[in-house]
Amino acid sequence: MSTSTLFLRKATGLVRSWSVFDAFIYAFFSINLVTLGFYIISQMWFLNGAIIPMLILSAVFILAEVVVYAGLIAVMPRAGGDYVWQSRILGGGIGFVLAVTGWWFILWLWTPLYADMLRHIFFVPLLGILGLQSAAIWFAWQPNAWMLVCVLMSVFVTIVIAMGMKTYATVQKFCFWVGNAGLLICCLFLLFGNNQAFQAGLEANATKLFGAAPGVYAATMAAGQAAGGVTPLMGVDIAAIFLGMPYLVFFNLWPNWGATLYGEVKGADDFRRNFTGMAWALIATTVLAVIFFLLVAKTIGWDFLTNANAAYWSYRWDTTGKVAAPPLDIWPYPALLAMFLTTNPILQFIVVLAMSMWFFGWAGTIFLSSTRVIFAAAFDRLLPEAVATIEPRTRTPIWALALMVIPGLIVSALYVYNVPIGGTGFASLTLASTLVIAVTYLGSTIAAILLPFTKKDLYEASPIAKYKIAGIPLISVMGTIFGLFLVFLLYEWIIDPNGLYGISYKNTASVIFMAAMYLLAVVIYVVAKLVRKSQGVDLNLVYKEIPVE
Amino acid sequence: MPILPDALDEARRIIAAGAEQKLTLRLLGGLAIKMHSPSANHRALVRTYPDLDFAFAGKAGYKIEALLPPLGYEANQAFNLFNGAHRLLFYDTGNERQVDVFVGSFHMCHDLPITERIALDPLTLPLAELLLTKLQIVQMNEKDIRDICALLLDHPFGESDDETINLKRVTEVCAGDWGLWKTVNVSLVKVQEFCDAYDLDVPSKLTIIERINVLRLALGDVPKTVRWKVRAAVGEKLQWYDLPEEVKRG
Numbered sequence: 001m002s003t004s005t006l007f008l009r010k011a012t013g014l015v016r017s018w019s020v021f022d023a024f025i026y027a028f029f030s031i032n033l034v035t036l037g038f039y040i041i042s043q044m045w046f047l048n049g050a051i052i053p054m055l056i057l058s059a060v061f062i063l064a065e066v067v068v069y070a071g072l073i074a075v076m077p078r079a080g081g082d083y084v085w086q087s088r089i090l091g092g093g094i095g096f097v098l099a100v101t102g103w104w105f106i107l108w109l110w111t112p113l114y115a116d117m118l119r120h121i122f123f124v125p126l127l128g129i130l131g132l133q134s135a136a137i138w139f140a141w142q143p144n145a146w147m148l149v150c151v152l153m154s155v156f157v158t159i160v161i162a163m164g165m166k167t168y169a170t171v172q173k174f175c176f177w178v179g180n181a182g183l184l185i186c187c188l189f190l191l192f193g194n195n196q197a198f199q200a201g202l203e204a205n206a207t208k209l210f211g212a213a214p215g216v217y218a219a220t221m222a223a224g225q226a227a228g229g230v231t232p233l234m235g236v237d238i239a240a241i242f243l244g245m246p247y248l249v250f251f252n253l254w255p256n257w258g259a260t261l262y263g264e265v266k267g268a269d270d271f272r273r274n275f276t277g278m279a280w281a282l283i284a285t286t287v288l289a290v291i292f293f294l295l296v297a298k299t300i301g302w303d304f305l306t307n308a309n310a311a312y313w314s315y316r317w318d319t320t321g322k323v324a325a326p327p328l329d330i331w332p333y334p335a336l337l338a339m340f341l342t343t344n345p346i347l348q349f350i351v352v353l354a355m356s357m358w359f360f361g362w363a364g365t366i367f368l369s370s371t372r373v374i375f376a377a378a379f380d381r382l383l384p385e386a387v388a389t390i391e392p393r394t395r396t397p398i399w400a401l402a403l404m405v406i407p408g409l410i411v412s413a414l415y416v417y418n419v420p421i422g423g424t425g426f427a428s429l430t431l432a433s434t435l436v437i438a439v440t441y442l443g444s445t446i447a448a449i450l451l452p453f454t455k456k457d458l459y460e461a462s463p464i465a466k467y468k469i470a471g472i473p474l475i476s477v478m479g480t481i482f483g484l485f486l487v488f489l490l491y492e493w494i495i496d497p498n499g500l501y502g503i504s505y506k507n508t509a510s511v512i513f514m515a516a517m518y519l520l521a522v523v524i525y526v527v528a529k530l531v532r533k534s535q536g537v538d539l540n541l542v543y544k545e546i547p548v549e
Numbered sequence: 550m551p552i553l554p555d556a557l558d559e560a561r562r563i564i565a566a567g568a569e570q571k572l573t574l575r576l577l578g579g580l581a582i583k584m585h586s587p588s589a590n591h592r593a594l595v596r597t598y599p600d601l602d603f604a605f606a607g608k609a610g611y612k613i614e615a616l617l618p619p620l621g622y623e624a625n626q627a628f629n630l631f632n633g634a635h636r637l638l639f640y641d642t643g644n645e646r647q648v649d650v651f652v653g654s655f656h657m658c659h660d661l662p663i664t665e666r667i668a669l670d671p672l673t674l675p676l677a678e679l680l681l682t683k684l685q686i687v688q689m690n691e692k693d694i695r696d697i698c699a700l701l702l703d704h705p706f707g708e709s710d711d712e713t714i715n716l717k718r719v720t721e722v723c724a725g726d727w728g729l730w731k732t733v734n735v736s737l738v739k740v741q742e743f744c745d746a747y748d749l750d751v752p753s754k755l756t757i758i759e760r761i762n763v764l765r766l767a768l769g770d771v772p773k774t775v776r777w778k779v780r781a782a783v784g785e786k787l788q789w790y791d792l793p794e795e796v797k798r799g
Contacts, residue, residue: 012657379626
């Protein structure tokens with residue numbers, strides 16, 4: 001009698017391109033502490049909410065998001081993610097409009113934001129360390145330099161995506177280990193350094209590398225206090241903590257960013273695996289952020305960092321010309337500040353270069369997830385079939401990438417040169433980049449809440465059917481929690497009763513920009529429906545089918 | 550010319566059409582074994598062939614994407630878009646068959662270098678590679694066991710590739726990859742267990758078992774690479790294989 005077992009396999013299988021670990025790294029980089037985290041927290045200098053409780057509390061809400069998305073992925077592990085789920089559960093029109101605005105159009109606005117982070121964590125510090133002070137300052141402040149970085153970044157991202165998922169995973173893995181090694185060294189410097197050494201290092205390095213006037217520490221503290229830099233690291237003012245979240249989620253709302261790619265991840269119909277990958281990314285990032293900021297507080301001084309941020313952003317956002325330039329004439333990049341604890345330029349260069357891997361391992365996220373939504377919409381024939389084709393020799397999705405890159409560069413120009421729309425500058429739209437995606441997530445969250453009731457067969461046959469809380473499907477319970485969190489965020493962004501976020505209905509540029517995107521999506525949908533109808537294709541029937549793998 | 554109902558005839562037609570365009574395609578999987586092994590028709594080992602699997606030597610998968618549709622095949626566009634750098638999938642809806650093409654590499658439970666010696670046989674991969682593509686499967690099904698039995702029953706191990714399983718090739722490939730070596734050994738035990746239950750005569754069963762033993766001994770004796778030894782030191786604590794997943798049609 002045989003002790004072995006045989007399996008039932010119908011046809012030759014497929015080993016998917018990405019492992020669960022690759023998906024974890026993608027999620028980890030999508031809530032990128034060094035790029036998104038440092039960047040947005042630096043802009044929160046005027047808020048009263050304490051950063052560490054805010055990081056932890058927001059992560060609790062975002063854990064509910066992870067459950068929702070891990071569940072949706074397990075039920076329908078298809079390329080296109082939100083678009084597929086929403087169009088199959090809520091209907092084609094809603095699915096298309098919400099998915100293309102949140103996963104495609106709004107990513108155009110992210111192009112200048114990614115580029116802004118790139119110049120501040122790569123070009124400026126490295127050129128400064130190399131002794132090329134004027135080039136560093138040019139990259140730090142000149143719109144033309146920023147625009148150049150937008151172009152260079154778009155080229156880099158196009159190349160990385162064109163190399164295919166396996167190579168992308170390899171690049172990402174390399175950046176993950178090197179970037180984390182860089183962060184570890186920064187943490188060690190902060191752990192073993194002290195504030196006196198930092199003040200001396202800042203004085204020596206900032207004057208030498210970036211031409212700061214002597215007395216830069218005290219001058220920065222004074223400038224920051226004058227600007228109103230107040231954000232505490234610790235505190236229990238719950239209302240203030242909640243009011244900081246609409247800013248903070250620019251950083252950590254995205255552990256699900258790989259949702260559109262799960263058609264290419266091994267074992268994507270396994271809820272626990274999906275949950276674990278995204279949840280660990282969120283937990284690891286939150287823990288890293290807490291540790292890093294505590295070390296900053298210990299050695300650099302949280303007050304100094306807040307004041308440096310206040311001095312920098314109050315000058316950069318000033319439209320009156322009355323705010324003086326910051327004493328430290330660059331964005332106060334925490335990793336560079338940590339490396340001011342040494343004057344060894346080789347060590348500084350190596351560590352800052354290693355830290356830039358946090359950008360290069362993450363950069364592809366700007367377009368990669370979006371290409372899958374574009375493909376899925378094209379497979380459903382809402383976009384021309386050509387959009388889902390690739391250049392055969394290089395296998396580059398040239399049309400999908402062109403639809404991301406070209407408008408992205410146009411929006412970059414509007415943002416970088418702060419072109420006024422309706423009397424408001426385009427550069428005030430930073431948080432609109434998050435708002436539009438949050439609306440898309442709300443659509444998927446509603447779809448997730450309804451799934452067990454409106455697609456009963458699909459749900460019952462899925463691996464998530466066994467997860468319930470008090471007899472209610474887990475995905476619906478977590479969907480409700482996360483949905484309420486999103487509604488709170490949207491209320492704060494759109495109504496903004498305290499005038500904190502700059503993208504409310506009172507900001508004409510914000511209203512026009514976002515309305516234009518939704519209008520464009522509706523127009524494409526209506527035109528596609530009419531064209532396909534004239535070709536004898538009923539798109540309503542398309543939405544009754546789950547897409548092929 | 551329309552798609553031929555007989556899978557073997559159709560495989561020859563595709564290989565010939567590829568050759569006309571200087572594209573080296575070779576059959577692998579159950580059909581390839583059937584081409585070489587009369588025993589695949591024995592009542593105890595007979596099976597169905599729902600798919601035609603090919604290896605393509607080049608990296609220019611787009612040439613295969615251009616080759617097959619005019620021959621009557623419907624491409625799985627979504628699958629090919631996402632996986633086309635390494636795998637392509639086509640359907641023959643009339644005969645309810647599918648054509649799988651491994652482009653430039655073979656990555657299933659293990660990686661196998663199947664394109665290095667692709668031209669040795671005019672229609673299929675060499676027997677050594679055919680055997681390895683079956684033995685590398687971690688979750689074997691009934692068809693895999695039957696294919697391996699047929700191949701071992703009809704072909705001795707030897708030093709060449711002419712209707713002989715090249716023992717040196719099989720062991721060399723395994724000697725460089727502990728995971729593959731491990732899975733092949735496990736598979737051989739499994740085949741030995743299951744072939745006993747098949748309705749084969751005793752001499753045939755003894756032949757299969759004897760050849761399994763030849764291979765197991767050779768796998769034990771072959772000098773291992775440093776990479777093999779390093780991975781062997783880690784052992785089964787780390788999963789040593791990938792598990793391919795089914796591709797759903799919708």
